[in-house]
Amino acid sequence: MGMQRGIHMTAAIFRRLALPAVVSLLAVPAAAVAQVTPFTQAVAVAASGDEALSTYYRESGYEPLWTDADADDRARREALLTAVSKTDLHGLPAGRYDADRLRSMMGDATDARARGQLEVELSRLFLRFASDISTGILEPEKVVSKIKRTAPENNRVELLRDLSTSRPHAFMDRLSPESLEYKRLVRERLRLIDAVQQGSWGEQVEAARLDEGASGADVVRLRDRLSAMGYLERSPTQTFDASMRQAVERFQADHGLKIDGIVGGKTRDELNTPPEDRLGSILVAMERERWMNRDRGERHVWVNLTDFRAKIIVDGETYFETKSVIGSDMPDRETPEFSDTMDHMVINPYWYVPRSIIVNEYLPDLRRNPYAHGQLDVINSRGQIVNRGRGFSNYSSRTFPFSMRQKPGPQNALGRVKFMFPNTYNIYLHDTPAQSLFEREVRAFSHGCIRLDDPYEFAEALLTLDGVADPMGTFQRHLTSGNNTRLELADPLPVHLVYRTAIAKLDGGVEYRDDIYGRDAQILEALQAEGVELPRAALRVASAAE
Structure with missing residues (x-):
């Protein structure tokens, strides 16, 4: 309710910009764009610290993109409002866009100078939103050092140019990754949120092992969870039958498990993982997809x-x-x-043995026995095979001067x-x-x-x-x-x-x-630090790496 009320308030403020008394102050005739007016001066000053904004407004003759009273600017305002209101759909933090500050500026934009400042702030908000939704809110290697990739960078001037000549709502919709993978992740996020709101996936399965032919309360719990997850048609059965075994096999395939139709150990643990935890994996996957929003x-x-x-x-x-x-x-x-x-x-x-393996794994053996690891040649800097008879006891991991290789x-x-x-x-x-x-x-x-x-x-x-x-x-x-x-x-x-x-x-x-290396846990923690909100139970995903 609070979000919707804020959107309506902001829309009302925008509508104020279309009042006749304001139109004459906003509408800068094309022939007069070179004139220094309070509006153009305010835009130039507000954009001066940002090269892309300064370049765009200089090129456009300081024509407003957002704050004019015409239909085009109004459509862009409405499109931006709509897009920002749906940030949660993409797992983005709504608070990142400082909507309260913008509302305050809109309320105060009663003269040309204030509207010039508002103009630049809306462009700044748009560029930040466009970057977040298309290339992610985190810098990969700063979060996890083993992620040796950088997210793509948008041309910020081109974004503003393209927006000025595009249908605004369609343009905003195209900012998020257009891959099928991303669209399916968005749908899965909604499905999981619905599961949480409907009371999760039911009671957990406690039995150490369930196999075809079993019956009882744990089979009923298994039946209900498989049905809630979409692996089994709903039925009143209390027996682990062939259809339930097939559902378990499909579940195992989807979770990288041994496909044997038996519930126990790892299969039981995966079945008992709550949808709140799966949401963490989805949000991280969406951010990773934004990092790779380029031609593959x-x-x-x-x-x-x-x-x-x-x-x-x-x-x-x-x-x-x-x-x-x-x-x-x-x-x-x-x-x-x-x-x-x-x-x-x-x-x-x-096989040219990595230096780390040589000094940490092979050198200790060579120091004791120069003929250890005889399948490997010891090579000097000239590419010649070294006579092992001279021994290696005098060398340390720092001073060992040779490389090692294995023949084909x-x-x-x-x-x-x-x-x-x-x-x-x-x-x-x-x-x-x-x-x-x-x-x-x-x-x-x-x-x-x-x-x-x-x-x-x-x-x-x-x-x-x-x-x-x-x-x-x-x-x-x-x-x-x-x-x-x-x-x-x-x-x-x-x-x-x-x-x-x-x-x-x-x-x-x-x-x-x-999450075999614990990397997604680190990314989820970083997303939360940026304001991404998750159900409290999902915090267990982040704590798994601790």
Whole structure:
């Protein structure tokens, strides 16, 4: 009620600007735009500290964008009011736009000078709102150091120019990300809020294990929760039947769990997670989507770290998909988030051991036994293999002057192929001889690089998209040669390493994953610090990382 009353009050104040007695003060004739008037002087002074505002108003001859009495300015005012009133729909903090101060200025805008100041303040508000809703309210790396990406930047002058020539309501609607992912997240947020307002999803399931054939009070609780979540048609059954097992399997698939139709352990915990907590994941995913509100490439590689899967996306659809292993949840091994361009693959690669692994893991063994880790060559600065017989006991982690590498072969730590998108973090996708790890549900075991379950097929898919006539034959020819071979991609493609705990599905609904590195908890806390409001129960999401 308070928000709506404020909107009506503000609209009433705007209507005052259209009174005949005010029109003569606001309407600056086109032929007189170069004149210094109280209005133009006020605009120039108010905009002087902002280069984009100053540039726009100089170019427009200080024509008002908001505060004239004509239909165009009135439509822009109404569109801005409507857009700001719906900030909560996008998980943005309404208080961020200082509406009370603007209302006060509107009430005081009884002369040309005051209206000039109001003109600039409305433009300033619009630019801040446009930035927040299209590119996010947080700076990614300042919140989480492992997020090595920057949100896109709007051209603020262009925004004002475009607004001046566009249909205002449609223009405001286009400011938010237009991706289907974002629109589905907005819908899921509304669904979850409705669940909270309707009394959540019912009682929690307490039984240690429920399987097909079970009956009783816990089965009824399971039935009710699955129905409330949309996984099961409502029914009076008190027995864990085949339809309930299928609903559990669908729930497990949506939460990255082992699909066995049995409720126990992790499945029970996920079922008992309240909608308030899921709201936190949705709001963070929406902010992350705003950070990536840019062209991702018609063809690109998409690796969602929390999902432990790598995909090749073509025209919005999954062209190829495989399981992945990512960095462990130790601070120095977490896989960072960033985007870059894959331009080649290396078949039969050498593994050049990272310096951190050499000094922290291998050097202590070499000091005791110079022939330890014999599968690795010790290399000097000239690229020559070092005679291990001289020993390494005199070296410390600071003074050890050598590098180490593993020759190509089936036991190479990188397997038989690696996929390169050169970056400063030394992260890439690669094969691995440790195939048993792909059978785990949670696959965070590497030192940071991303291991693929089906690297040969991944290579074939890339070469097919690259236009190679015989993609698998070409790959196998280089593979069986045993030679270290660099294979360039004629058409490089973007690679996006992302971190989404809420993933909108193409057919509706949302999948959820664990916040394995605790990054979403940090982002949610930062969003709340900026004024994003959540039901109190959702604060548990933020405290999970403590």
